[in-house]
Amino acid sequence: MRWRIDLEESLAIALSALRANKARGVLTTLGIIIGIVAVIMTMTAAHGLQSAFRQSFSAVGSDVIYVSRFPWIIMNDFFLYRNRPPMDLHDADELAARLKGKAIVNPTMGGQQDVKYLNETMDGVSIVGTTEKRTLVASGQADKGHFLTDFEVQYKKNVCVIGTDIEKALFKGTDPLGKELKIGRATFRVVGVMEKQGGGFLGGPSLDRQIYVPITSYIRAYGGKRLDVNLGVKARTQEGLDDLEYEVIGQMRTIRGLRPNEKDDFSINKLDTLVGAFDNVMGVVLLVGLLITSISLFVGGVGVMNVMFVSVTERTREIGIRKAIGAKPHSILFQFLFESAAICLTGGFIGIAIASLLTAVLNATVMPASVSPGILLTAVVVAVAVGGIAGLMPALKGARMNPVDALRYE
Amino acid sequence: MRPTNGNPPSTNGASLELRDVVKTYVMGADTVHALRGVSLDIHRNEYVAVMGPSGSGKSTLMNVIGCLDVPTSGTYALEGQMVATMSEYQLADIRNQRIGFVFQTFNLIPRSNIFHNVELPLIYAGVAKSKRRERVESAIDRVGLANRIKHKPNELSGGQRQRVAIARALVGNPSIILADEPTGNLDSKTGDEIMALLDELHAAGQTIILVTHEDYIAEHAHRIIRLRDGIIESDQVVSRRTG
Numbered sequence: 001m002r003w004r005i006d007l008e009e010s011l012a013i014a015l016s017a018l019r020a021n022k023a024r025g026v027l028t029t030l031g032i033i034i035g036i037v038a039v040i041m042t043m044t045a046a047h048g049l050q051s052a053f054r055q056s057f058s059a060v061g062s063d064v065i066y067v068s069r070f071p072w073i074i075m076n077d078f079f080l081y082r083n084r085p086p087m088d089l090h091d092a093d094e095l096a097a098r099l100k101g102k103a104i105v106n107p108t109m110g111g112q113q114d115v116k117y118l119n120e121t122m123d124g125v126s127i128v129g130t131t132e133k134r135t136l137v138a139s140g141q142a143d144k145g146h147f148l149t150d151f152e153v154q155y156k157k158n159v160c161v162i163g164t165d166i167e168k169a170l171f172k173g174t175d176p177l178g179k180e181l182k183i184g185r186a187t188f189r190v191v192g193v194m195e196k197q198g199g200g201f202l203g204g205p206s207l208d209r210q211i212y213v214p215i216t217s218y219i220r221a222y223g224g225k226r227l228d229v230n231l232g233v234k235a236r237t238q239e240g241l242d243d244l245e246y247e248v249i250g251q252m253r254t255i256r257g258l259r260p261n262e263k264d265d266f267s268i269n270k271l272d273t274l275v276g277a278f279d280n281v282m283g284v285v286l287l288v289g290l291l292i293t294s295i296s297l298f299v300g301g302v303g304v305m306n307v308m309f310v311s312v313t314e315r316t317r318e319i320g321i322r323k324a325i326g327a328k329p330h331s332i333l334f335q336f337l338f339e340s341a342a343i344c345l346t347g348g349f350i351g352i353a354i355a356s357l358l359t360a361v362l363n364a365t366v367m368p369a370s371v372s373p374g375i376l377l378t379a380v381v382v383a384v385a386v387g388g389i390a391g392l393m394p395a396l397k398g399a400r401m402n403p404v405d406a407l408r409y410e
Numbered sequence: 411m412r413p414t415n416g417n418p419p420s421t422n423g424a425s426l427e428l429r430d431v432v433k434t435y436v437m438g439a440d441t442v443h444a445l446r447g448v449s450l451d452i453h454r455n456e457y458v459a460v461m462g463p464s465g466s467g468k469s470t471l472m473n474v475i476g477c478l479d480v481p482t483s484g485t486y487a488l489e490g491q492m493v494a495t496m497s498e499y500q501l502a503d504i505r506n507q508r509i510g511f512v513f514q515t516f517n518l519i520p521r522s523n524i525f526h527n528v529e530l531p532l533i534y535a536g537v538a539k540s541k542r543r544e545r546v547e548s549a550i551d552r553v554g555l556a557n558r559i560k561h562k563p564n565e566l567s568g569g570q571r572q573r574v575a576i577a578r579a580l581v582g583n584p585s586i587i588l589a590d591e592p593t594g595n596l597d598s599k600t601g602d603e604i605m606a607l608l609d610e611l612h613a614a615g616q617t618i619i620l621v622t623h624e625d626y627i628a629e630h631a632h633r634i635i636r637l638r639d640g641i642i643e644s645d646q647v648v649s650r651r652t653g
Binding site: 002003005006008009016020317318320321322323324325326327328329331402403404407 | 473476478479498499502503505506507511513517518519520521522530531533534535536537538539578582
């Protein structure tokens with residue numbers, strides 16, 4: 001009860017002190033506002049990048065398991081994988097046969113080649129050798145003409161389906177269907193153009209700058225020794241991805257003739273793995289960003305501390321009076337702590353408002369971004385913490401004042 | 411026989427007992443002996459004036475009596491409670507409940523109105539809001555400022571401000587009112603009015619200790635203690651002037 005009465009008084013004094021020094025309060029709050037806006041924007045931007053990344057990789061298909069010789073993400077452990085036997089079309093056929101009725105298996109392999117049509121060339125175009133099943137496993141259909149057919153794959157036809165960027169760059173509005181492209185050493189006839197798919201944001205592959213050819217023709221044209229086929233496996237039914245993964249591992253071990261005590265000589269890759277790796281990178285980016293933006297919040301906090309020291313000093317006499325008539329040190333402490341907390345909390349809320357506005361602008365222009373409740377909570381907590389820390393030293397100075405000296409202060 | 415330093419004072423019914431109180435300050439390289447051994451009893455409902463030239467130690471004595479400061483050595487008992495060994499928190503309670511300060515410069519909180527200024531000691535005492543109002547209004551009424559209750563200190567004259575300060579000193583029903591040069595910033599007519607108010611409070615049973623260097627102010631008291639160089643030079647009971 002007594003504490004509550006004390007604290008009510010401390011709060012009332014803090015608020016009236018702020019009212020008495022409006023301009024000073026506003027300027028000090030500005031520092032906190034800038035700091036809070038910077039911190040929130042860093043977090044929402046990192047958030048936005050993450051969802052943009054997910055979006056750009058959505059074509060990979062989150063319900064597909066990719067079986068490959070190597071994992072997608074190799075840190076410093078390449079030596080663990082380099083002796084693995086290559087993955088070939090035989091493995092693909094075997095797996096498809098064993099999973100018949102349960103899953104679709106689509107083998108792909110790829111590399112980069114220079115592409116030439118008449119006088120136009122494109123360097124380093126991603127060439128994907130695949131089968132007619134690709135359209136079942138990954139997103140994207142042919143817009144003009146048709147996608148690769150069972151027949152074309154089986155009989156190693158030199159045909160290709162091109163992405164919209166390729167169409168635009170090489171054909172300049174003329175009809176590409178039936179035209180012959182020089183891809184590396186071989187010549188392919190265009191049978192289809194893919195619909196526009198986008199992607200390509202921040203290192204994601206641009207799906208529109210790809211050329212699809214039958215995997216059989218690909219191996220004949222470019223294969224050589226390095227036969228590394230990736231198998232995309234998608235369940236036919238909506239059975240769990242985990243179950244499918246176990247089944248695929250089991251079947252692959254049989255196909256590859258592994259004994260029970262041998263490790264897998266292939267890797268299971270999922271979109272989750274990629275996203276996980278990206279999240280790790282974004283975590284570091286976020287941390288660095290927060291570290292930098294924290295500096296502006298720190299500067300804001302120093303501003304608050306400075307103003308609080310001024311406030312304590314100019315009210316030295318008042319502190320003396322209050323102590324003389326019975327104010328305890330904690331009453332004085334809280335009077336000043338509340339003042340700095342009020343400054344920072346106000347700054348926090350205004351900062352949140354401004355950041356929400358900026359986020360809306362960001363969302364409308366650059367990338368998907370939104371302010372989550374977690375971020376808002378963090379901002380409020382940080383603002384209060386900055387207020388508390390910045391106010392503590394000045395408040396302690398006031399609370400510890402000797403009443404005799406304080407009363408004598410002019 | 412006075413008890414020696416460190417012994418508890420005898421309980422002779424005095425409301426305030428100082429024994430061999432010494433106060434030394436260190437100011438830079440110098441040590442200032444503000445009080446060099448002051449022993450003093452003040453009883454309930456006494457009206458005491460403390461006089462002395464500047465530097466005589468009277469302000470220090472006031473600070474010790476008012477529990478704003480603790481003696482370097484010696485003992486001080488306020489209504490039987492040993493003050494010299496108290497913590498900062500206990501001293502704050504003593505000041506809040508036993509002492510009413512009236513300062514030369516009034517020392518009101520400038521941004522707060524009269525009501526709130528007088529209410530403040532009760533807030534720090536933890537008195538519930540519902541019980542505060544009546545006590546605050548009666549204290550303000552007692553100093554004759556009931557019609558100024560919503561005013562800020564800077565809207566009042568010096569004499570009125572000092573009345574507010576007296577109301578603030580009274581509101582907690584203190585054992586002692588400590589008035590440090592209460593008329594020092596007032597013209598003589600207003601000063602007389604304030605002294606009349608203090609006389610009235612004394613007549614109603616209040617113990618008052620007055621610090622002054624003006625003889626005609628000191629004459630309001632019934633006992634005059636003169637300090638010089640940190641010791642009591644004289645301590646005499648005066649017969650009250652008539653007329």
